Amino acid sequence: QVELVESGGGLVQPGGSLRLSCAGAGFALDYDLIGWFRQAPGKEREAVLCIRSSDGSTAYGDSVKGRFTISRDNAKNTVHLQMNSLKPEDTAVYYCATDCDVRNVGKGTLVTVSS
Numbered sequence: 001q002v003e004l005v006e007s008g009g010g011l012v013q014p015g016g017s018l019r020l021s022c023a024g025a026g027f028a029l030d031y032d033l034i035g036w037f038r039q040a041p042g043k044e045r046e047a048v049l050c051i052r053s054s055d056g057s058t059a060y061g062d063s064v065k066g067r068f069t070i071s072r073d074n075a076k077n078t079v080h081l082q083m084n085s086l087k088p089e090d091t092a093v094y095y096c097a098t099d100c101d102v103r104n105v106g107k108g109t110l111v112t113v114s115s
Contacts, residue, residue: 002024002025002026002027003025003026003106004022004023004024004025004095004096004097004098004104004105004106005022005023005024005025005106005107006020006021006022006094006095006096006106006107006108006109007020007021007022007023007109008020008021008109009093009094009109009110009111009112010110010111010112011112011114012086012111012112012113013086013113013114013115014086014087014088014113014114014115015085015086016086016113017082017083017084017085017086018083018086018111019080019081019082019083020036020080020081020083020094020096020109020111021078021079021080021081022034022036022078022079022080022081022096022106023076023077023078024077024078028077029072029074029077029078029079029098030074031053031098031099032052032053032054033050033051033052033053033098033099033100034050034051034053034070034072034079034096034097034098034100035047035048035049035050035051035059035070035096035097035100036048036049036050036070036081036094036095036096036097037094037095037096037097037102037105038090038092038093038094038095038111039092039093039095039108040089040091040092041091041092043092045095045102046061047059047061047100047102048060048061048064048068048081048094049061049064049068049069049070049081050100051070051072053072058070059100063089063090064083064090067083067084067085067086068081068082068083068084069081069082070082079096081094081096083111086111086113087113088113088114089113090111090113091111091112091113091114092110092111093108093109093110093111094108094109094110094111095107095108
């Protein structure tokens with residue numbers, strides 16, 4: 001079975017950090033474009049961050065600039081989303097996406113930022 005598997009979500013206090021992981025189950029995550037989306041309760045899914053590995057360029061959603069970064073571990077076939085200085089408005093289900101395409105996502109992992 002081929003699927004993306006996101007993990008690492010949980011409850012964190014405002015100002016805290018979390019690192020999400022995305023693994024390719026049954027296939028290699030060797031896409032040039034890899035990204036993350038999120039969907040907050042009652043809201044549309046939005047793009048968080050997208051990286052092009054061939055030149056290292058990264059596109060960020062305005063709300064996460066300076067706080068979120070993406071990295072890849074090709075040896076472990078995973079991609080990580082490091083989230084710092086978390087805010088309550090970051091609460092959402094987070095999805096990783098191949099080709100930075102919202103149609104190519106896994107089941108997601110829930111991040112809740114609350115005191």
